[in-house]
Amino acid sequence: MGISRLSLLGLCSFLLAPRGGSAYGQKPPVIPHSPVSRSHRRTIWNLTENCQCDCLSAALPGLVTFPNSTLYAAENTYWSARQTTVHPDCFVTPKTTADVSTAIKILTSLNARFAVKGGGHAAFAGGSNVDKGVTIDLLRLTNITVSPDRKTVSVGAGNRWINVSQALDPLGLAVVAGRVADVGVGGVILGGGISYFSGSRGWACDNVRNYEVVLSSGQVVNASPTTNRDLYWALRGGAGTNFGVVTRFDLASFDQGDMWSNSLIFPGALNTTLIPLFQNLTVNGLPADPQAHTYFVLGNIPQLGGYIINTDQFHATPPPADTIPPVFQSIDAVTPALAKTVTVANISTMSKRIDQAYGFRQTWFDTAVSATSAKLLVDLVPLFEAFVDKLHAAANGTDVTPLLIYQPIPVNVLQAMQANGGNALGLEPSDGPLVIVQLAVSWSSSLLDGVVASNAGALIDQINRLANSRNLGNGFNYINYAEPSQQVFESYGKDNLARLRATAKKYDPEALFQNLWRGYFKLSG
Secondary structure, eight states: OOOOHHHHHHHHHHHTSOOSSOTTOOSOOOOOOOSSOHHHHHHHHHHHTSTHHHHHHHHSTTOEEOTTSHHHHHHTOOSSHHHHTOOOSEEEOOSSHHHHHHHHHHHHHTTOOEEEESSOOOSSTTSSOOTTSEEEEOTTOOOEEEOTTSSEEEEETTOBHHHHHHHHGGGTEEESOOSSTTSBHHHHHHHOOOOTTHHHHOOGGGGEEEEEEEOTTSOEEEESSSSSHHHHHHHTTSOGGGTOEEEEEEEEEEEOOOEEEEEEEEEGGGHHHHHHHHHHIIIIIHHHOTTEEEEEEEEEEGGGTEEEEEEEEEESSOOSTTOOOGGGHHHHTOSOOSEEEEEEEOHHHHHHHTOOOSSSEEEEEEEEEESSOHHHHHHHHHHHHHHHHHHHHHHTTSOEEEEEEEEEEOHHHHHHTTGGGOOTTOOOGGGOSEEEEEEEEEESOGGGHHHHHHHHHHHHHHHHHHHHHTTOBOOOOOGGGOOTTSOTGGGGOHHHHHHHHHHHHHHOTTOHHHHHBOSSOOTTO
């Protein structure tokens, strides 16, 4: 049966009744239970016949979009086509933190499934979208404010990194940010956040001064090194899906002009020459020059003749014209290079250069190994090549692009991660140096989904077994490059996992986020 708008407004008024405490109180919160019991939620749900979208529309007029509308189609656009195949009952696009609080109160009171979309750059279906539920799209939360002393930039959670850099470049400022222009701010920071500036400043999560967070009760709190410190720690790598909807990040900022980069492409056959140089760079070069940053990619690109290697090098301080920073000279000297592109430009220009196209199905898997053995990293190449052969055989001529990516975590980065009490990732300087071994695959046909997932997971298992057999395993899963089948939070260590679960229980005592907030990674398993 249908219900009138007047009835909806009455229902929404009941659902939005105060739950105790100041909505914007900044003291460590005592989280009240919802006045709507679990059984009452089920009754409301049945009476309203899945009315969560109508109720949201009544409470937040003009901010809810429904299927078969132009706005709905635009909001259901994601970087990975796997996410676009998911169809929520509606999208709600809050304009303010108070709107987010209203949406959360309604959805949790109705026992309604929901997801939260920031930039929408998760690779897997349902990462930031939900079938038969509501997707909260933060795209309108785009304020960017620089403090008078230029040391803090407050960034709305709906921004993408290109918005931030385009605001800061003209001011000669930067923050420890994601490297790709179109990626959303929230996902990068809440998962960790590898940056051009990580060598001297750690990951993005290590450079947040304060988080503004909407809890499952609808209460809005801040989390910082001095306020709700346990929540602050948990949000540094623990992913917001377990604790609250972060609506604003207050980020440490610093002076930064143009950067230098050198993008090199080599024949894949040079992997046995280049990988040892990359390994030495991780162990020795990057710690000696914290302004340097790099990664290593081996891909099978038929358009370029098969296997190629791409290594991009970055430096926060451009060297004299026509010179290479000493830290990168050994790799730059390798011949033959198929292509070389040196750029001196602002952060916005750099991040646009490594943007990735929309429209393909995507997956990521990852693990971490010790960086102390060049031989291990070289020995992973044949395993990757066998994986590529399986994918090409299954693809039967359709598009598929597999990449093996090495991302360094040198000791200087691990040291910088310990600032402000450390983060939730469970990595210590004594663990390093490390290399994240990442698989990235893009493909066009949904018929290949199962083949990609099973074989990528099997390859990661092979890599872990090989590393462990040589006492070179670590097993850390970087959440921003992980697939749901991976045990991300378990890889943080037992103590950190227990601490994260305790923090989630404190701030969400009814486990509403664990049960209703779908997608991404949950502490409940």
